Every structure is written in structure tokens, then in C-alpha cells.
Amino acid sequence: MEKKIHPLVTKANQDLREGKISRRDFLRFSTLLGLTLAGAEMLAGCAPKEEAAIATEAVQATAAPVATEAPAGGIKRGGTLTCATRVERVDNPATFSLVSASHPWRHVVEYLTQTDPQGVTHPYLLESWKASVDLLTWTLVLRKGIKFSNGQELTADDVMFNFKQWLTESVQSSMFGAMSYLDLSGVEKTDDYTITLKLKTPSIFIPEHLAQYPAGIVPASFGGDLTKEPIGTGAFTMEEYVVGERCVLKARKDYWRNGADGKPLPYLDEIIMVQLGEDRAADLSAYQSGQVDTIIEPSVAIWEALKDDKDSTIVATPTAATRVLRMRADQEPWTKVEVSQALKHCHNREKILALALQGQGTLGNDSHVAQANPEFVDVAPYPFDTAKSKELLAAAGYPDGVTVELAVASDWPESMAYAQALKEDAAAGGFTINLKTMPASQYWEGWTDFNMGITWWSHRTLAPMILSVAYTANPDGTPVAWNESHWVDAEFNEILKQAEGTLDLEKRKELVGKLEVIQKERGTVCIPFFMSVWKIYKKTVHDVVADPQEYAIFYETWKDA
Amino acid sequence: MARYIVRRLLTMLLTMVLVSILVFAIVEIAPGNVARNILGAYATPEQEASMSRQLGLTRPVSIRYISWLFGSDWQARVEIGLPLIQTETTQGLVKNARQWWAFAPNGDLMQWDVDGGKLYKIVRLPDGKAERILDDDSWKVDENGQEYFWGIDRGNRAAKWVKGAKGTEYLLDYSGWVEETDAPVEYIPLGKGLLRGEAGISLRYQAPVSEVIGRRIFNSFILAALAILVSIPTAVALGLLAGLNEGKLIDRVISIGGLITAGSPDFATGILLIMIFALWLKVLPGAAVFTSADALWQTPSLLVLPVLTASLVEIGYILRITRSSVVEVMNSPYVRTAILKGLSYRQVVTRHVLRNAMMAPITVIMLHINWFIGGLVVVESVFGYPGLGNFILNAALYKDVYSIEAGAMILILLAVGTQLIADLVYSLINPRIRYS
Numbered sequence: 002m003e004k005k006i007h008p009l010v011t012k013a014n015q016d017l018r019e020g021k022i023s024r025r026d027f028l029r030f031s032t033l034l035g036l037t038l039a040g041a042e043m044l045a046g047c048a049p050k051e052e053a054a055i056a057t058e059a060v061q062a063t064a065a066p067v068a069t070e071a072p073a074g075g076i077k078r079g080g081t082l083t084c085a086t087r088v089e090r091v092d093n094p095a096t097f098s099l100v101s102a103s104h105p106w107r108h109v110v111e112y113l114t115q116t117d118p119q120g121v122t123h124p125y126l127l128e129s130w131k132a133s134v135d136l137l138t139w140t141l142v143l144r145k146g147i148k149f150s151n152g153q154e155l156t157a158d159d160v161m162f163n164f165k166q167w168l169t170e171s172v173q174s175s176m177f178g179a180m181s182y183l184d185l186s187g188v189e190k191t192d193d194y195t196i197t198l199k200l201k202t203p204s205i206f207i208p209e210h211l212a213q214y215p216a217g218i219v220p221a222s223f224g225g226d227l228t229k230e231p232i233g234t235g236a237f238t239m240e241e242y243v244v245g246e247r248c249v250l251k252a253r254k255d256y257w258r259n260g261a262d263g264k265p266l267p268y269l270d271e272i273i274m275v276q277l278g279e280d281r282a283a284d285l286s287a288y289q290s291g292q293v294d295t296i297i298e299p300s301v302a303i304w305e306a307l308k309d310d311k312d313s314t315i316v317a318t319p320t321a322a323t324r325v326l327r328m329r330a331d332q333e334p335w336t337k338v339e340v341s342q343a344l345k346h347c348h349n350r351e352k353i354l355a356l357a358l359q360g361q362g363t364l365g366n367d368s369h370v371a372q373a374n375p376e377f378v379d380v381a382p383y384p385f386d387t388a389k390s391k392e393l394l395a396a397a398g399y400p401d402g403v404t405v406e407l408a409v410a411s412d413w414p415e416s417m418a419y420a421q422a423l424k425e426d427a428a429a430g431g432f433t434i435n436l437k438t439m440p441a442s443q444y445w446e447g448w449t450d451f452n453m454g455i456t457w458w459s460h461r462t463l464a465p466m467i468l469s470v471a472y473t474a475n476p477d478g479t480p481v482a483w484n485e486s487h488w489v490d491a492e493f494n495e496i497l498k499q500a501e502g503t504l505d506l507e508k509r510k511e512l513v514g515k516l517e518v519i520q521k522e523r524g525t526v527c528i529p530f531f532m533s534v535w536k537i538y539k540k541t542v543h544d545v546v547a548d549p550q551e552y553a554i555f556y557e558t559w560k561d562a
Numbered sequence: 563m564a565r566y567i568v569r570r571l572l573t574m575l576l577t578m579v580l581v582s583i584l585v586f587a588i589v590e591i592a593p594g595n596v597a598r599n600i601l602g603a604y605a606t607p608e609q610e611a612s613m614s615r616q617l618g619l620t621r622p623v624s625i626r627y628i629s630w631l632f633g634s635d636w637q638a639r640v641e642i643g644l645p646l647i648q649t650e651t652t653q654g655l656v657k658n659a660r661q662w663w664a665f666a667p668n669g670d671l672m673q674w675d676v677d678g679g680k681l682y683k684i685v686r687l688p689d690g691k692a693e694r695i696l697d698d699d700s701w702k703v704d705e706n707g708q709e710y711f712w713g714i715d716r717g718n719r720a721a722k723w724v725k726g727a728k729g730t731e732y733l734l735d736y737s738g739w740v741e742e743t744d745a746p747v748e749y750i751p752l753g754k755g756l757l758r759g760e761a762g763i764s765l766r767y768q769a770p771v772s773e774v775i776g777r778r779i780f781n782s783f784i785l786a787a788l789a790i791l792v793s794i795p796t797a798v799a800l801g802l803l804a805g806l807n808e809g810k811l812i813d814r815v816i817s818i819g820g821l822i823t824a825g826s827p828d829f830a831t832g833i834l835l836i837m838i839f840a841l842w843l844k845v846l847p848g849a850a851v852f853t854s855a856d857a858l859w860q861t862p863s864l865l866v867l868p869v870l871t872a873s874l875v876e877i878g879y880i881l882r883i884t885r886s887s888v889v890e891v892m893n894s895p896y897v898r899t900a901i902l903k904g905l906s907y908r909q910v911v912t913r914h915v916l917r918n919a920m921m922a923p924i925t926v927i928m929l930h931i932n933w934f935i936g937g938l939v940v941v942e943s944v945f946g947y948p949g950l951g952n953f954i955l956n957a958a959l960y961k962d963v964y965s966i967e968a969g970a971m972i973l974i975l976l977a978v979g980t981q982l983i984a985d986l987v988y989s990l991i992n993p994r995i996r997y998s
Contacts, residue, residue: 083851083853090767090768092768228654228655228656229653229654229655229659230654231654239655240655241655241854241855244766244767244768245766245767245948245956246852247853249854273853275851275852275853276946277849277850277851278942278946278947278952279952279955279956280943282943282944282946283848283849283850283943283944283946284849284946286836286840286848286849286945287847287848287849287851287946289840289841289848290836290841290846290848290849291844292847292848292849292851293851442959442960443959443961
């Protein structure tokens with residue numbers, strides 16, 4: 002346990018005692034500040050509010066990532082796990098822009114930190130981290146003795162190399178936008194196992210950002226193409242990688258973490274991931290006929306087909322993942338805020354959620370903050386009112402309505418259902434929406450260019466994490482790389498910066514609540530729902546980690562013989 | 563006959579040439595530019611222009627067409643003045659990564675780069691590594707007194723450097739864009755060309771098209787061959803049986819059965835078969851899960867349902883045509899004559915009916931083989947089978963131009979080839995058809 006406790010932890014502990022924050026939030030934030038979970042537990046234990054379930058799970062996943070307790074029957078080693086997923090073309094992990102690219106590779110490259118299913122972030126390749134009182138200086142301490150698959154030890158030089166990749170704009174890593182509070186010049190190697198980060202603005206999200214899927218740690222010798230140098234600290238080595246078809250991972254003998262049986266992880270001998278065609282049409286029959294053990298990132302249709310299957314374990318998790326209908330704020334007709342507001346009045350949210358996801362999700366209020374984010378404030382969305390929409394359009398100078406073209410990827414059924422429902426409802430509100438459907442691959446090619454489009458956004462643990470990636474501007478006022486709506490709002494930026502440096506959850510909630518209202522009123526995105534996600538796997542498979550981020554993690558997964 | 567075959571082969575060649583021009587032109591004028599496609603939305607116009615130069619897209623269309631078919635190494639050889647050689651090395655999971663080198667008279671394999679205005683040569687050592695040596699005396703002088711050098715750069719391109727030319731190129735490096743001020747002024751991307759078995763690098767798979775497509779052709783070939791082997795004999799036998807028993811119960815059963823299988827689309831048949839055999843009876847795999855490259859040999863049962871699905875539609879179709887053809891021949895005067903003159907029923911059927919009745923089905927089968935291979939895309943999709951149809955579909959979705967071109971050429975070659983075979987088979991079974 003840390004000897005010195007961050008003053009903000011004391012403050013948070015106070016809040017916990019006063020019942021202002023939940024135990025879970027206390028654990029989350031105090032661990033973010035470098036308190037080990039055991040320590041946080043001890044402090045929390047003094048508090049009156051008990052959330053036993055969360056606490057026990059959190060203890061099991063103590064600071065050092067140790068495998069969960071062995072079940073009564075004992076863990077069985079060996080075997081092959083076969084998964085249906087996508088096998089994406091990859092090169093540099095820093096530039097991963099799809100979670101699916103990380104599924105196979107996270108078994109080869111590992112992360113400095115890991116966020117568990119409860120949203121608590123733990124050190125992983127790191128032994129610990131520490132933040133200064135003003136949240137401007139962070140010290141990251143690496144675990145010693147971790148070896149890459151090429152035999153080299155992981156040191157601060159490797160981590161420096163990775164920070165350099167993330168923080169160099171030309172690399173175009175999404176980490177660049179996420180870590181906008183940090184410049185490369187602020188990253189310093191203190192000794193072989195210690196790195197100091199000097200932030201431009203206070204932020205508490207460093208540990209969470211280090212667990213994001215583009216933050217896989219590669220050695221300093223990395224040339225830029227994982228398929229040419231598949232080297233990492235992970236428990237598996239990549240043996241075969243055929244884009245769009247298959248990849249094969251084999252267990253390493255000398256992995257650094259031990260399983261519950263005291264021997265090195267992983268339990269599985271082999272993981273095979275297969276992609277069954279571009280539209281993954283055969284996933285369901287492959288699963289049902291027992292050819293694959295799990296379907297990674299299953300669609301709602303697959304969930305529907307399997308929800309009552311007695312041979313499957315299905316774990317549903319509400320997330321902050323969504324499909325964002327975004328309009329280019331710098332293009333007609335969206336330059337007038339009333340037009341976006343009008344469109345928001347054309348959303349029949351319950352209907353859209355029912356059509357798009359069979360009701361499997363939570364409703365949104367057109368701000369990119371979900372109930373699954375701890376900072377969520379319940380801001381009511383605009384009501385479904387097409388008369389009001391017409392009024393707003395007239396006020397914006399479109400008394401006869403407006404015709405717009407909406408780009409939709411036909412591979413995403415939720416997006417298609419959303420687009421069609423909106424097209425019908427918005428007609429009464431003065432919008433003639435022409436759908437421009439295209440394959441997802443083509444959509445990604447121009448996703449920031451379309452005047453109007455529906456984009457897939459993955460889950461982020463904390464609300465400001467996504468807001469800073471997708472709705473902020475560079476210092477020169479131009480939108481950041483992933484700001485697809487090109488919406489730039491000075492006040493929003495300002496409050497977001499404050500939120501990023503605010504630990505006190507009550508205060509942060511207050512700030513995020515303001516952000517929600519600003520985005521709802523002025524933003525050029527419509528977000529009517531957030532999705533639930535599922536892990537679906539055969540009952541013979543054990544210890545699959547449920548995770549709102551939809552990460553597929555099989556380090557501690559095992560199969561009945 | 564020989565003359566006929568030669569003539570047909572020549573026509574076939576001419577067709578292929580015209581088609582290749584057409585395919586090239588269609589891909590060429592299709593919207594979307596290759597450079598933009600690779601770079602995505604963020605590249606600046608300068609970066610895009612630079613990438614276009616590096617990809618050789620700024621060269622004249624006719625030269626690009628010729629390079630696509632016949633390669634460009636021989637063009638580069640003229641400029642460089644040394645033979646060019648391609649090596650294959652394994653880098654991590656990337657087997658046979660190809661690299662071009664100039665072959666020096668002393669046996670060295672060489673590439674070049676320019677750094678700080680000075681020319682360096684990179685010599686490949688026997689262990690596969692390379693050594694960089696200053697080679698600043700190799701500059702040549704053109705008629706205007708300008709020093710220049712034609713060599714091979716490190717990205718599989720022949721490149722012309724001009725001494726002192728401060729041309730700026732943007733190279734897409736792993737660490738992002740690199741501004742290179744000692745960049746060459748002219749590029750010829752090296753490749754052997756379609757006809758020599760190299761159809762470019764797939765933009766989607768980042769591997770040679772020939773390698774990816776080869777695997778897919780093989781998978782589709784196995785599927786199609788088995789489906790044809792299953793469906794044609796079955797269909798012909800059933801059609802014959804029905805035709806010879808015209809109007810009887812067996813004819814009715816076969817005809818209606820054929821109508822059903824020919825009438826149900828293959829995706830519906832496929833899903834029905836999956837439900838019956840994979841989900842209810844649990845005797846066959848429901849999807850083509852290739853857990854290794856030679857999955858077809860390890861688990862041949864993977865093929866059963868796809869083959870059956872593909873066959874059923876064909877069986878229905880061919881058997882109906884065979885049946886009506888048999889019925890027609892059975893009612894013809896010469897068959898009646900044969901029966902009346904006392905030939906046994908067996909002799910009438912084998913000698914007269916079968917031969918004559920086969921004309922129509924063969925035409926259909928031959929016309930169908932090509933349609934069939936293209937149509938396999940549906941079956942491939944239903945079962946997640948990694949075949950050629952799926953490959954071409956994805957290539958089109960991803961605007962993977964080199965894959966589209968290669969795929970189209972293969973399908974067309976197949977179409978033209980099967981037509982030729984069909985014509986030759988006709989003349990064999992029907993001596994009345996004479997080609998000259």
C-alpha cells in the first residue's frame with residue numbers, strides 16, 4: 002500500500018462517508034490516483050455504505066493482475082478456443098481504429114493498465130502509478146522482469162517509444178487526441194523502470210487512457226508492422242495471420258503472470274479466430290453447430306437467436322457504445338443551430354431503440370454521455386415534436402423544409418434501422434432525408450467527410466474520454482482528427498478541460514451535466530440510444546471477461562476437456 | 563479440325579485482349595483514386611500527388627496498361643542498365659515478402675538511396691541483411707550536363723534521382739508521413755505483370771494479389787468441381803429416367819422435385835440444409851470454418867453442405883432440360899423407326915436417344931459452368947466459405963483495384979475457355995456438326 006495518500010483520496014473518502022459518492026466510484030477514483038485496491042478497500046471499509054458484491058470482485062482483481070480464484074472443480078489447462086470475429090488488416094497498434102483489430106493482438110501485445118468490468122483501472126505492465134497533488138505530474142513505475150517474446154526485457158525505453166508514437170501527430174493515433182493534455186516533451190524517462198509525465202492541464206484519465214485499445218506496448222525496436230514483427234509481452238504468440246480469414250495464436254511458455262493453479266498463464270494452448278465472410282453471415286450457424294466456442298461482438302440479431310439457448314452463457318452489459326448521427330457543423334444546412342435542433346425534435350427515441358436494438362439499450366439525449374458513464378446526469382432530451390421542428394426550420398430560413406443526404410453503412414443493421422425510422426418521422430418535421438447506403442468499408446473511407454452520416458462509436462469508460470476525442474479542437478481551433486462533426490464550441494472545450502482535471506465526482510457530474518446540456522442544445526450530433534453488448538459463449542467455456550468495451554480477453558479463459 | 567481449334571484460340575486471344583482493355587478502362591474511370599483510397603481522408607493534396615507519383619499513377623495510361631499485363635521490370639532495366647532480380651524473404655508472419663534488386667556483374671544485389679545529396683548503395687549480404695555503402699561516384703551525366711542516377715529505391719520502385727534537385731516527396735512511413743527532400747524525380751513501380759503471374763499488391767490484404775487469389779481460386783475450384791461432379795451425373799440420370807417414363811408417376815415425382823430445387827434460391831436451400839443437418843441432426847458442420855490453411859483436407863465434411871447447396875439448384879435445372887430433350891427425341895421419327903425395326907429398347911436408348919438428347923443439356927451445362935462459378939458467391943456467403951466469389955465481392959467493396967482486375971480476368975478466361983470446350987464436345991458427340 003502507498004504510504005502517502007493523495008489528498009484528493011482523503012477528500013473522496015470524506016464524500017464516501019457522507020454518502021455523496023458510491024463505494025464503487027470511490028474505488029474507481031482512488032485507484033486512479035495510485036492507491037492500490039487493497040488500500041482503497043481499507044479506506045472504503047471504514048465507510049458506512051456497503052456494496053459487498055463490487056468489493057469482493059474488486060478484491061479478486063487486486064492491483065497486481067492475479068487470476069480469479071480457482072473454481073471447485075479446478076481449472077483445466079489446454080485446449081483450443083475458436084472464435085468467430087473479424088480478422089482486420091493491421092500494421093501499427095498505435096493506429097488501431099477499430100476495437101476488432103485489437104481482439105487477436107491484445108493476446109500478443111499488452112497494456113500498461115487494464116480497466117476491469119467494474120470500470121476500475123489497475124496497473125498491469127505497470128507496477129504502480131502516482132499523481133501529484135495538482136494532477137500535473139504523474140509517475141509511472143514499470144514492473145520488473147517482464148520479457149517480450151523476443152527475449153528482451155520491457156524497460157522504460159520501450160514505453161518511451163510507445164509514448165512517442167502516440168503523441169506524434171503524423172502517426173495519426175487516436176491516443177493523440179485522447180491525450181491532448183500531454184505533449185511528447187512532457188514525457189521523461191527517470192530511470193530504467195520509471196517514466197514521469199508532465200501534463201499541460203490537470204487530468205485524471207491517464208491510467209484509463211493507457212488501457213485503451215490503441216495503447217498496446219510494442220518494443221522500442223518496432224518497425225511499424227505487427228504482422229512483420231509480432232513481438233509483445235503477451236501470453237500468446239501469433240503463428241498465422243490471414244486478413245479476412247483467420248489467425249492462430251499459440252500459448253507462450255514463459256509468460257510473466259501466474260494462473261490460479263500457480264503455474265504460468267494462459268490456460269489455453271491455442272486460440273483460433275476466424276472470419277466467416279465480410280458480413281459474418283455464417284457466424285450463427287458456425288456457433289450453433291459447435292464449430293466456434295464464441296462469437297465476438299455479436300449483433301443484436303445473433304443475441305435474439307441465442308438468448309434462450311440453454312447451452313450458452315450470455316452476459317449483457319449496458320455500455321456507452323452508440324451510433325452517432327452526426328452533421329457537419331461547418332456545412333449547410335447545419336451551420337444554423339436551429340436546423341440541428343429541429344432534427345433532434347424529429348426523434349422518437351423509444352421507437353428508434355425498439356427498431357434498432359429490440360429495446361436492448363438505454364436512451365440518449367443527443368449528448369455523448371451514457372448512463373453507463375459514472376458522470377451521467379439525467380438531462381431530458383428534446384421531445385418528439387415535429388411541429389416544433391417545422392417552426393425551428395422556418396426560423397433558420399427553411400420554411401419549406403430542407404433536403405439532406407444521410408450516409409449509412411449497410412453492414413450495420415442498427416444504423417440502417419435508425420436511419421429508416423428517422424427518415425419516416427422527420428418527413429413530418431420538414432426534413433426530406435435521402436439515404437445513401439454503402440458498405441462499411443466505404444463509409445470509413447469518408448466518415449469525416451459526409452455532410453451527414455451515422456458513425457459507429459465504441460464504449461469509453463469515462464464520459465470526458467470520448468468527449469475529448471470526438472468534440473474538441475486543436476490549439477489552432479481546427480477540429481481534432483476524430484471530430485467528425487467539425488463542431489467546435491469554446492465553452493464546451495473550456496468546461497471539458499475542467500472536468501478532465503476534476504476528481505470530485507459531484508463537481509465532475511455538475512460539469513458533465515453542463516456539457517450534456519451544451520451538446521444537446523448546440524451540438525450537431527443526434528444520439529437517441531446507447532447499446533447493450535453481449536458476451537455469448539458455450540457453457541463449456543469458463544471465465545470469459547464481461548466488458549462494456551467489448552474487448553475480447555482470453556488470458557484466464559479455460560475450457561472443459 | 564486443327565485449323566478450327568487454332569482459329570478459335572486466336573479469337574479467344576483477341577477476346578481476352580479486348581476484355582483486358584475494357585477491365586482496365588472500367589477500373590480506371592471508376593470513381594475514387596487509388597492514392598486517396600490508401601491514404602484516407604486526412605492526406606493533403608501534396609501528399610496525395612506524391613503518393614500518385616510513387617504508385618506510378620502519373621505515367622501514361624498506355625504504359626500503365628502494358629505494365630499491368632507484362633510488368634515493368636524490363637522497362638526499368640533499360641534505364642538502370644543492369645538485370646533486375648526479385649528475392650523473397652520471410653518477415654514475421656509475412657511469408658515471401660518480395661523485394662527487387664539490381665544484379666551487379668560481380669554478383670551483388672543492390673538498391674540505392676540518396677541522403678544529404680550523396681548516393682548510397684545498399685548491398686544485400688548472404689544472410690539477408692543489407693549493408694549501406696557510399697556510392698557517390700556512380701552519378702551519370704545527361705546531355706544537358708545534369709547529373710542523374712537510375713536505380714532501385716527501398717520501396718520496390720525503379721527511381722531516378724537528379725543530383726541537387728530538391729524535389730520534395732512525402733513518403734508514408736510506419737511512423738507517419740516523412741518529408742523526403744532527396745527524393746527521386748521519377749518512379750517506375752516494379753512488378754512482373756498479370757501475364758507473368760504477378761497482379762500487383764492487394765490494397766486490402768497488403769499481400770500479392772496472386773497469392774491471395776490463388777488460395778481463393780483453389781477453394782472455389784474444389785467446391786465447383788465437386789458440385790459439378792455431383793450434380794451433372796445425378797441430373798442427367800434423373801432426367802433420362804423421367805424422360806423415358808414420360809407421364810408416369812416416377813416422371814412426375816422427379817419433375818416436381820426438380821422444379822422445387824431449381825426454383826428455390828440457393829441461399830434458402832443453404833439455410834434449410836444447415837437447419838436440418840447442422841442444427842437438428844448435428845451430423846455436419848454448418849459453416850466453412852477453416853481453422854488452418856489445409857482445413858479442407860483435415861475436415862472434408864466442411865464441404866458437404868456447400869457442395870450440396872450448390873448442386874441442388876443445378877440438378878433441378880439440368881434434369882428438367884435433359885428430361886424435355888429426351889422426351890423430344892423419344893417422339894422423333896428415327897426412334898420410332900429404330901423401335902419398329904426391332905432394336906431392343908436398351909439399344910435404342912443407348913445408341914440413339916442418349917446421344918441426341920445430350921445436345922441440349924451440354925449446351926446448358928457449358929454455359930452454366932461460368933455462371934455457376936460466379937453464382938457460388940451466394941453459397942460462399944451463406945457458409946462463410948473463403949472462395950473466389952467472396953474475394954471479388956470484397957475487392958469491389960474495398961475498391962481493391964488490382965484484385966478486381968485479376969478476379970475479372972480470371973472469370974472471363976473461364977467463360978471463354980468453357981465455351982471453346984463446349985463447342986469441341988458438340989462436334990464429338992454429334993458428327994453432323996462440322997467445324998471448318
